[in-house]
Amino acid sequence: MIKSKAKLLQLTVTLTACAFLFIPTVMSVMAGVTANYFKGISSGVTLKWVFQVWELYADSIFLSLWLALACLVVTFIIGLPAAYGLARHPGWFSRVLEEFISLPLAVPGLALALALLQLYGTMKGFRTSWTFILVGHVLYTLPFMVRSILAVLAAMDLKTLEEAAASLGASPPRRFLNIVVPNAMPGILAGALTVVTLSIGEFNLTWMLHTPYLKTLPVGLADSYASMRLEIASAYTLIFFIMIVPLLMAMQWASSRAQRIAN
Amino acid sequence: MTLHLTNTAKTFSDGTRALLPIELTVKTGEIMSLLGPSGCGKTTLLRIIAGLETPDTGSQIFFDDDDVTLQQVEDRKVGMVFQSYALFPNMSVRGNIGYGLKMQKLAPDKANARINEVLEMCQLEKLALRSIKALSGGQRQRVALARAIAPRPRILLLDEPLSALDASLREVLRDELAVLLRKFNITAIFVTHDQAEAMAIADRVAVMDHGTIVQSGTPEELYRNPQSMFVAKFVGSAMLLDGSCKGKKLTLAGGVQDLPKNTTDELVFVRAEDVHISKKGSLTGTVQTTTFLGTHYRIGISGIASGVLTSILAGQTAPNIGDTVKVSINPEALLILPNGAHKE
Numbered sequence: 297m298i299k300s301k302a303k304l305l306q307l308t309v310t311l312t313a314c315a316f317l318f319i320p321t322v323m324s325v326m327a328g329v330t331a332n333y334f335k336g337i338s339s340g341v342t343l344k345w346v347f348q349v350w351e352l353y354a355d356s357i358f359l360s361l362w363l364a365l366a367c368l369v370v371t372f373i374i375g376l377p378a379a380y381g382l383a384r385h386p387g388w389f390s391r392v393l394e395e396f397i398s399l400p401l402a403v404p405g406l407a408l409a410l411a412l413l414q415l416y417g418t419m420k421g422f423r424t425s426w427t428f429i430l431v432g433h434v435l436y437t438l439p440f441m442v443r444s445i446l447a448v449l450a451a452m453d454l455k456t457l458e459e460a461a462a463s464l465g466a467s468p469p470r471r472f473l474n475i476v477v478p479n480a481m482p483g484i485l486a487g488a489l490t491v492v493t494l495s496i497g498e499f500n501l502t503w504m505l506h507t508p509y510l511k512t513l514p515v516g517l518a519d520s521y522a523s524m525r526l527e528i529a530s531a532y533t534l535i536f537f538i539m540i541v542p543l544l545m546a547m548q549w550a551s552s553r554a555q556r557i558a559n
Numbered sequence: 560m561t562l563h564l565t566n567t568a569k570t571f572s573d574g575t576r577a578l579l580p581i582e583l584t585v586k587t588g589e590i591m592s593l594l595g596p597s598g599c600g601k602t603t604l605l606r607i608i609a610g611l612e613t614p615d616t617g618s619q620i621f622f623d624d625d626d627v628t629l630q631q632v633e634d635r636k637v638g639m640v641f642q643s644y645a646l647f648p649n650m651s652v653r654g655n656i657g658y659g660l661k662m663q664k665l666a667p668d669k670a671n672a673r674i675n676e677v678l679e680m681c682q683l684e685k686l687a688l689r690s691i692k693a694l695s696g697g698q699r700q701r702v703a704l705a706r707a708i709a710p711r712p713r714i715l716l717l718d719e720p721l722s723a724l725d726a727s728l729r730e731v732l733r734d735e736l737a738v739l740l741r742k743f744n745i746t747a748i749f750v751t752h753d754q755a756e757a758m759a760i761a762d763r764v765a766v767m768d769h770g771t772i773v774q775s776g777t778p779e780e781l782y783r784n785p786q787s788m789f790v791a792k793f794v795g796s797a798m799l800l801d802g803s804c805k806g807k808k809l810t811l812a813g814g815v816q817d818l819p820k821n822t823t824d825e826l827v828f829v830r831a832e833d834v835h836i837s838k839k840g841s842l843t844g845t846v847q848t849t850t851f852l853g854t855h856y857r858i859g860i861s862g863i864a865s866g867v868l869t870s871i872l873a874g875q876t877a878p879n880i881g882d883t884v885k886v887s888i889n890p891e892a893l894l895i896l897p898n899g900a901h902k903e
């Protein structure tokens with residue numbers, strides 16, 4: 297009796313929490329496809345708002361995707377050798393370096409953006425180009441890439457594996473390509489998904505760095521909330537969800553896979 | 560291939576002198592074992608031969624007439640079996656074995672034929688497509704061996720290849736490995752800290768201690784004619800008979816033992832199989848422990864020398880603990896070794 301009561305309580309709490317999180321989301325999504333928000337869903341279902349958002353903000357959506365991709369490429373190019381170096385030379389110096397790379401996580405995005413503006417704000421061409429936002433995103437997402445690869449690399453005896461490859465006649469670049477990269481793959485994948493997801497959703501930094509001609513998805517979202525009809529803002533949220541939810545799910549899957557290898 | 564090392568030493572950057580200058584020759588087709596306690600420099604020596612560690616200046620390593628001292632590991636054409644096997648987790652059994660051949664840029668049909676040949680030799684045909692994560696310890700060991708041997712290396716180097724296995728499996732695989740190594744017909748160096756393993760596998764054993772080779776020879780030579788206390792103790796666990804020598808007599812706590820020759824300063828050792836419990840024995844001791852080992856008993860006897868003397872008893876029954884027993888030792892079986900020739 298007591299036991300089932302406790303179970304019941306547990307279930308109620310869980311469901312309430314879920315409802316608390318889900319209902320606003322569902323409401324918002326519903327609003328995005330409702331013909332007239334004030335009359336409610338009975339006024340009919342329409343995709344009008346979604347198309348309107350597309351017309352108004354397609355550029356933002358493409359910019360976000362492009363930024364996420366560029367950010368992924370850059371963090372991969374910097375992150376893989378960095379993680380490899382840290383994994384191959386463990387010691388206090390590597391620890392310090394790892395913390396140093398992770399510093400942007402602890403500094404609020406706004407402060408980081410301010411620092412970037414102070415440093416590069418006067419370089420007009422750079423300030424107004426999308427690469428300026430990219431720099432901010434790379435700073436913010438790099439630690440995730442490095443740590444995710446490092447976790448996988450640190451879990452195996454990389455030094456001995458490379459020595460084994462060397463004894464079989466593999467030169468240093470071959471060892472890196474044939475042994476290090478394939479074995480780091482789960483970490484790379486998990487890191488890549490994290491980077492893309494974070495880059496698409498990043499607001500703090502981007503809001504500070506953006507110009508009127510360079511709005512990313514979340515910045516556009518804030519913009520539409522501030523200046524548009526509620527239906528359009530809601531339709532915007534819907535589009536955002538459609539893009540981010542599959543990424544989040546893939547990220548969950550990839551990082552649990554990487555975790556399994558790291559343990 | 561004949562391996563020849565002269566004046567080879569290794570001092571690590573932190574000042575550890577892991578290897579003092581040594582000379583070593585391993586003849587073509589010979590299986591040499593490096594035997595010694597933990598930390599004596601066996602792995603260091605093996606890694607120097609492989610090219611994974613740079614020796615001190617003045618060291619010279621020859622593969623036949625080829626001076627490889629300055630050659631990189633990837634150019635040395637050595638086969639190495641690591642203690643942890645270090646199989647590539649991203650490749651199948653076949654992929655692992657074929658990796659060295661790929662590095663040699665061997666034509667695919669030739670490489671395939673070679674892989675098949677090695678798979679068959681190591682009895683791995685059925686496992687060829689398995690992931691290496693799905694193998695038992697013994698199978699991993701065979702894959703590591705197959706991978707090392709497939710590119711036809713000039714020398715095969717094995718670092719404690721059996722130590723990662725269960726004790727029960729180790730003995731079976733030890734004999735299997737001995738057969739396999741001879742089938743390969745290759746010069747090989749085999750590192751171990753287990754004297755039984757060295758004896759079972761090697762043609763010749765080099766006993767190492769504190770960074771030097773203290774004695775090398777066939778297993779029989781080392782067992783019968785150890786040249787120092789260290790070798791006598793390490794190979795076949797000889798026990799010290801500490802007493803006072805006078806002429807051909809050794810006076811012990813448990814009686815007087817005859818010696819084969821006049822002895823004054825030297826130390827006298829005996830092995831367990833030469834300590835016989837018999838009524839006619841001239842030494843007297845007390846039974847401390849008895850251990851039944853199936854084919855025989857191991858009896859620990861105190862009161863004869865300062866340590867416990869172990870005796871191997873083949874009979875059906877063993878004396879009880881606390882019994883007083885008479886012990887005889889054939890003087891010819893005693894090992895008489897110089898005192899202080901080797902300090903521990």
Ligand SMILES: Nc1ncnc2c1ncn2[C@@H]1O[C@H](COP(=O)(O)OP(=O)(O)OP(=O)(O)O)[C@@H](O)[C@H]1O
Nearest residue numbers: 571573575577596597598599600601602603604752
């Ligand atoms: N990279 C290193 N830096 C400093 N000292 C080292 C290094 N590698 C080994 N040593 C030291 O060199 C000595 C010999 O080490 P080595 O690994 O050759 O011993 P071993 O005979 O293989 O021992 P084990 O049976 O335990 O494997 C040890 O005292 C060890 O601490």
Ligand SMILES: [Mg+2]
Nearest residue numbers: 601602603718
């Ligand atoms: Mg070792």
